[in-house]
Amino acid sequence: MTDLLSADELERRLRAVGAERYHHLHPYQLRLQSGGCSRFEVEAWALNRYLYQACIPQKDAIILSRMEDPALRRAWRQRIVDHDGEREGDGGIARWLKLTDDLGLDRGAVVSGRLALPATKFAVNAYLTFVRERSLLEAVASSLTELFSPQIIKTRVAGMLEHYDFVTPETLAYFAARPAQAGRDSDFALAYVKQHATTRAEQEAVVAALEWKCDMLWAMLDALEHAYVHAAPAPGAYRKLDAASFGKAA
Amino acid sequence: MTDLLSADELERRLRAVGAERYHHLHPYQLRLQSGGCSRFEVEAWALNRYLYQACIPQKDAIILSRMEDPALRRAWRQRIVDHDGEREGDGGIARWLKLTDDLGLDRGAVVSGRLALPATKFAVNAYLTFVRERSLLEAVASSLTELFSPQIIKTRVAGMLEHYDFVTPETLAYFAARPAQAGRDSDFALAYVKQHATTRAEQEAVVAALEWKCDMLWAMLDALEHAYVHAAPAPGAYRKLDAASFGKAA
Numbered sequence: 428m429t430d431l432l433s434a435d436e437l438e439r440r441l442r443a444v445g446a447e448r449y450h451h452l453h454p455y456q457l458r459l460q461s462g463g464c465s466r467f468e469v470e471a472w473a474l475n476r477y478l479y480q481a482c483i484p485q486k487d488a489i490i491l492s493r494m495e496d497p498a499l500r501r502a503w504r505q506r507i508v509d510h511d512g513e514r515e516g517d518g519g520i521a522r523w524l525k526l527t528d529d530l531g532l533d534r535g536a537v538v539s540g541r542l543a544l545p546a547t548k549f550a551v552n553a554y555l556t557f558v559r560e561r562s563l564l565e566a567v568a569s570s571l572t573e574l575f576s577p578q579i580i581k582t583r584v585a586g587m588l589e590h591y592d593f594v595t596p597e598t599l600a601y602f603a604a605r606p607a608q609a610g611r612d613s614d615f616a617l618a619y620v621k622q623h624a625t626t627r628a629e630q631e632a633v634v635a636a637l638e639w640k641c642d643m644l645w646a647m648l649d650a651l652e653h654a655y656v657h658a659a660p661a662p663g664a665y666r667k668l669d670a671a672s673f674g675k676a677a
Numbered sequence: 678m679t680d681l682l683s684a685d686e687l688e689r690r691l692r693a694v695g696a697e698r699y700h701h702l703h704p705y706q707l708r709l710q711s712g713g714c715s716r717f718e719v720e721a722w723a724l725n726r727y728l729y730q731a732c733i734p735q736k737d738a739i740i741l742s743r744m745e746d747p748a749l750r751r752a753w754r755q756r757i758v759d760h761d762g763e764r765e766g767d768g769g770i771a772r773w774l775k776l777t778d779d780l781g782l783d784r785g786a787v788v789s790g791r792l793a794l795p796a797t798k799f800a801v802n803a804y805l806t807f808v809r810e811r812s813l814l815e816a817v818a819s820s821l822t823e824l825f826s827p828q829i830i831k832t833r834v835a836g837m838l839e840h841y842d843f844v845t846p847e848t849l850a851y852f853a854a855r856p857a858q859a860g861r862d863s864d865f866a867l868a869y870v871k872q873h874a875t876t877r878a879e880q881e882a883v884v885a886a887l888e889w890k891c892d893m894l895w896a897m898l899d900a901l902e903h904a905y906v907h908a909a910p911a912p913g914a915y916r917k918l919d920a921a922s923f924g925k926a927a
Contacts, residue, residue: 429747433876443784446913464780481745484741484746484747484750485742485743485744486742486743488738488739488741488742488750489739489742489743491734491738491742491757492736492738492739492741492742493735494737495731495733495735496735497760497761497762497768497770498739500734500757500761501761501762501763504757504758504761507741507750507754509753510747511747511750511751512751513751514751515748518747520747521747528779664792670786
């Protein structure tokens with residue numbers, strides 16, 4: 428249990444985490460991609476997930492601020508550019524707003540986060556705290572869910588286009604850009620953790636960081652499932668009354 | 678004392694801080710630019726100041742991580758690019774290493790910081806803590822020393838080229854790039870604080886943040902002056918013995 432894993436063994440451990448704990452297995456994701464969600468449930472998903480998208484450049488800037496090597500910073504800063512874009516209307520956050528716009532959600536309400544579930548906000552906040560307070564190695568490792576995102580994006584996009592007539596390829600522009608970016612970023616982060624986890628304890632911390640991140644993504648879907656499938660949204664969170672007030676059929 | 682200042686009055690207050698407290702008035706700076714420093718004292722200045730240069734992208738990434746507006750982040754992130762460059766050997770940090778290389782300082786020793794004065798390290802650390810813990814407004818305001826840097830750079834470069842035969846324009850390449858960048862950045866930061874300091878208390882906090890930053894730059898030169906002019910460097914800090922070990926005349 429204390430022997431150093433080979434780089435290949437570490438990668439196998441990390442990929443096993445994804446196979447078991449990534450949110451591609453979550454019931455809400457399965458509903459979303461199979462046409463089982465109502466339009467309202469798709470809206471709630473997009474509205475809540477916006478807060479996660481919006482925090483990513485802040486998360487990456489925290490990681491950047493902890494890197495002492497300019498070469499490492501040069502590689503990592505591209506993530507911030509990908510999400511914030513080169514100009515107004517460009518980048519991942521703007522493309523996520525294209526999704527929420529097309530779903531008829533009020534942009535001001537989305538950006539403010541005021542209709543999001545408290546559990547979504549707590550999860551996002553926990554992510555920022557994690558990358559600020561854990562080791563740089565663990566902060567980098569927590570990004571490794573991108574190893575698994577190209578596959579879930581492919582399944583999600585195909586499923587949403589097939590099952591929801593209110594979704595077009597333009598609506599889902601966010602997802603078109605991500606797989607190539609995620610592939611490049613996860614290659615870099617995987618090489619980094621293989622190189623910099625030089626003790627078994629550090630390797631276990633890397634695995635645990637990826638588990639933590641999977642749990643955080645899972646918790647966001649749990650909150651959606653509780654609020655919109657099994658029970659009811661917390662007071663103040665998005666409900667059909669809000670949808671109606673945005674001028675759409677509720 | 679509680680009336681809101683006009684934007685112009687606030688700018689006058691900020692410029693007055695520079696006139697009174699910026700390190701263009703510090704005796705070590707005056708010695709440096711007038712040929713009063715020995716080569717060894719120039720080396721000690723460059724070696725210590727490297728730690729300040731090296732912290733700047735980390736400082737700016739902390740500020741970036743605290744900005745919630747993608748448009749604001751797009752403007753601010755250029756500062757990180759300016760210092761880290763587009764590739765190995767490019768950017769402000771690499772240009773500062775050109776200066777320390779040309780002075781014959783061992784690059785590994787410079788980058789490690791192991792020969793820098795403890796007071797230099799404390800000042801740099803205090804700067805990172807300041808931008809992390811104070812308000813975003815104060816963090817932005819602390820960058821406003823760049824309002825004054827083009828003038829000190831002009832004086833410093835002219836003086837060093839005139840008085841030190843071991844300094845060439847190539848040695849000072851760092852300073853050639855900075856005035857235009859500093860002008861752009863300080864215009865942006867000045868407009869930001871004028872717009873976002875909306876109470877007199879916030880305006881006073883902006884002024885105090887700039888005073889704090891001037892004090893921090895001043896303290897770095899005080900430490901150099903104490904160690905290398907009036908007294909002696911702290912144990913472990915750069916001394917002529919180190920210069921000799923780098924293969925230069927001590």
